[in-house]
Amino acid sequence: MITLALSKGRIYDETLPLLRAAGIEVLEDPEKSRKLILSTNQPGVRVVLVRATDVPTYVEYGGADLGVTGKDTLIEHGGQGLYQPLDLQIAQCRMSVAVRADFDYARAVRQGSRLKVATKYTAIAREFFASKGVHVDLIKLYGSMELAPLTGLADAIVDLVSTGSTLKANQLIEVERIMDISSRLVVNQAALKLKQRAIQPLLDAFSKAIINPP
Numbered sequence: 638m639i640t641l642a643l644s645k646g647r648i649y650d651e652t653l654p655l656l657r658a659a660g661i662e663v664l665e666d667p668e669k670s671r672k673l674i675l676s677t678n679q680p681g682v683r684v685v686l687v688r689a690t691d692v693p694t695y696v697e698y699g700g701a702d703l704g705v706t707g708k709d710t711l712i713e714h715g716g717q718g719l720y721q722p723l724d725l726q727i728a729q730c731r732m733s734v735a736v737r738a739d740f741d742y743a744r745a746v747r748q749g750s751r752l753k754v755a756t757k758y759t760a761i762a763r764e765f766f767a768s769k770g771v772h773v774d775l776i777k778l779y780g781s782m783e784l785a786p787l788t789g790l791a792d793a794i795v796d797l798v799s800t801g802s803t804l805k806a807n808q809l810i811e812v813e814r815i816m817d818i819s820s821r822l823v824v825n826q827a828a829l830k831l832k833q834r835a836i837q838p839l840l841d842a843f844s845k846a847i848i849n850p851p
């Protein structure tokens with residue numbers, strides 16, 4: 638049996654076509670059921686639904702053999718114990734710095750001011766500002782980052798942007814693009830050796846089905 642960890646929402650939705658290309662059909666719709674373990678048309682393959690940030694942990698410790706997770710989540714996790722064979726080019730977005738429209742970010746950076754930065758992505762933010770030589774106080778949040786500059790909690794946020802409409806709706810502007818983000822296939826290193834015969838065909842099918850490989 639091989640177990641694939643996915644998170645509900647865009648990662649699940651965008652992984653389905655890749656599974657289909659590998660001949661795998663999930664037999665239940667996660668939006669219509671409360672089940673966390675979904676069976677597929679292949680008796681040897683099942684899908685488990687976990688929180689997006691928990692996917693690397695499940696795969697690292699063997700709770701799942703494989704998983705699909707954002708580059709953002711993977712960097713924050715650290716990636717230890719994970720083999721990362723494929724960039725699936727799905728769930729694409731970018732990691733950016735955003736501020737209130739009336740905050741002069743360029744000036745603050747030029748003057749070497751200490752910036753208060755709110756984010757869920759503290760590892761990425763720490764590394765990015767350190768590489769620019771900007772001193773920051775990082776404020777760890779778990780959600781609604783957009784609110785932080787509006788309430789005075791922070792000067793800036795580091796968050797994911799795709800269409801830009803969330804920033805716009807909250808009168809925030811994007812001032813730096815830190816990196817492009819997409820989702821990767823991650824594989825437990827022991828499973829890759831022990832279940833190679835089951836996993837390799839899946840890797841091959843996924844790799845053929847990727848649209849616009851990097």
Ligand code: PRT
Nearest residue numbers: 646647689707708710728729730797798799800801802803
């Ligand atoms: O939502 P939940 O708290 O359960 O978990 P999660 O946010 O970690 O999961 P999910 O499913 O929302 O995101 C899973 C992965 O999708 C992320 O790790 C990213 O790699 C990827 N992804 C792609 C995104 C987005 N696009 C995205 N737009 N993840 C989040 N967003 C959010 C962003 O944080 C912001 O709040 O959408 C908002 C911005 O969207 P726009 O279109 O308004 O710019």
Ligand code: MG
Nearest residue numbers: 646647689780
């Ligand atoms: Mg989300």
